[in-house]
Amino acid sequence: MAKSGDKDLALARLYAASMLQAADTPQAAETMLAELTDLGEILDSGSELAGFLTTPSLDAALRGRSIEKMFRGRCSDVFVDSMLVINRKGRFGFVRQVIDAYRHLHEEKLGRIKVHVSTATALPDAQRTNLRSWAAQFTGKTPELIESVEPELIGGVVVRIGDRKFDHSVAHHLGSLCEKLMDRASRELYSGARPVAS
């Protein structure tokens, strides 16, 4: 999740939507996603190339020529053209947000949804299948499970789909039980009753 303002996110979504529209076949859209993912990795690596692509001090025309030389023929034309437009408009600083937005829009278009699953131990196949079918039923989309193992959950499962979080972990239940007991104790203490003292 990129840390940026709503205005930047809206702008990034605009570019991403245009790129998705330009990639007119599912195959082209898929290729574009792979290319953007690779670009994202280059930018995240903090290499000199990343600096070269994002520095605002560089002349846009010079960078444009370099992009042509570096990517034309190696990547799809739609990708190279999109990068050139982004460069010409001086929006290379937002390219990470554009990648995120493209990924999100692409998934949405394909009817896919990311489902984050956290468990205390690795998820058995049977449960994975069950979870996948439940998530598909719940969202009406094709779920893409992203699994993580968190031993501090003790047992059970935590599922996160978009803004929704379903917590059925042992840690959560113990926590709420503890809260309930503390609440009861403080209430009885202040009401004058002494349930646990002579």
Add this chain to the structure above:
Amino acid sequence: MKFKVDEITSVISEEIKHYRSQVDVAEVGRVLEVGDGIARVYGLSNAMSSERLEFENGAFGQVFNLEENSVGVVILGDYLGIKEGDEVRRTGELLSIPCGEKLIGRLVDPLGRPLDGKGVIETPHRRPLEFKAPGIAERQPVNQPLQTGIKGIDSMIPIGRGQRELIIGDRKTGKTAIAIDTIINQKGGDVICVYVAIGQKESTVVGVVEKLRQCGAMDYTIVVSAGSSDPAPLQYIAPYAGCAMAEYFMYQQGKATLCIYDDLTKQAHAYRQLSLLLRRPPGREAYPGDVFYLHSRLLERSCKVRDEYGVVPKNTPDNSRDRSIVKKHPQSFKAPHDQRPDDVNGLYHRSEGKKHAQVWLDSLPDKANLKVHHFPDSGGSQTALPIIETMEGEVAAYIPTNVISITDGQIYLEPDLFFAGVRPAVNVGISVSRVGGNAQRKAMKKIAGSLRLDLAAYRSLEAFAQLGTELDTATQKQLDRGARMVELLKQPQYQPFDLASQIVSIFAGTKGHLDSLPVSEVLKFEQALLTHVRDEFPEIVGELTKTGELSDDLAGKLTKVITDFKTHFGKKG
């Protein structure tokens, strides 16, 4: 205290046995950035404006800005414990605060958490922080006085229950003193007071609480404090919290309440800070565009709620609040004018409501089994005394003009008067009460009618007299009277006057009984006169207190008492 392990075990076992594990479903977002009491949260796409949110560290937040991909949240609590990436949960509830009798006598923060070290406040009652002000039909005009105990105010700028009277002035001109005196004056009465300290020094708040305690005023007072070291969000919600606490008594118990917001300038500063941090567009003096609404929606909540009457079975207890038992007039709104109900439920609540209900009852064949019932949760009021601090007497600044236009009058305190020893330093020329006159007691209205004009004339003549010109007798007389009245209206702090004392005192002044006294003797004479009347003529005090009227007979008696006392005082002096 000795703990029994087996008892603890059994309690825990019992809880575990009855524990039903359920999947916890919540809508969550993630903190994108946090600082200065505000946070931006990614997600929470269904969050409502003003909804309460919960942060991972237990702090609460309130949704402030709804943006395309994030929500701007004001954090009510420890924002230093919140970090980027923390989970934020929706609660689906608006922010609410505890209220009820248990808060009386307590010093709490704007979330109702105790600050006085007297332990947790266990109350089953809660009220929403933001509550829509009652509509026109739910109100009644201001018609009952709220005595401040300050001669200058009760006589010339009377305040009624349900009124909003602004106290405005520069720093150190006695604004808080008027508010505190008003609270102290409610002792023995039926008014619940809420004092909201916003952005004040903790030491000042301690002083106020201590003074109220010494005067026995904490028995009916709640103090809400959001100090200057508290985060801006707490200072922003403090007046709404105080208002909600008072509303409990107004709406649930039909009681009269008094809310003091000390001061709204600092609340506006806090709101400006939050708005700028959340990148709301700044307007005049960098305040956001809705700063007027910030104060208007708060002060509109102060009002006098209508009294509700209904014809009910005779055996209905006096404390019954059940409106379903009300006998409805068969003709409803087509009933004769003098017995027509005021709403579809058969209730009577206009100014003549009680009379109309009685007329209808008297016309009923089974009237022996019925009675006119006043619903005890109706007729409450909330009087607001907002305080605004001006800079160099600049009442035309943005916030002062806003609040002046919202309130039903203002008490303007002037530094020049304050330093000249006229305390309370009320400038009667520009102070006004727009609705309080209807609520003023008849006796006070009678004797203080010309007081304001006399004092205004005195002020203009005073300037003229300073030029050293020779004055005619009439003008000199007017000046002498004015000087004595100004002296008479001086009043020490924390010594509110009851109604009878005020009437006796002002009567003596306006009827010219002080004209022959040296100005320096006026206050001494007043004290002695009041003691004399209280000790020797308790029937006069009793009648004034009871009826609030000054009949010709009583005025004659009072004149005689004062004349006799003056002779005696003169000899003694």
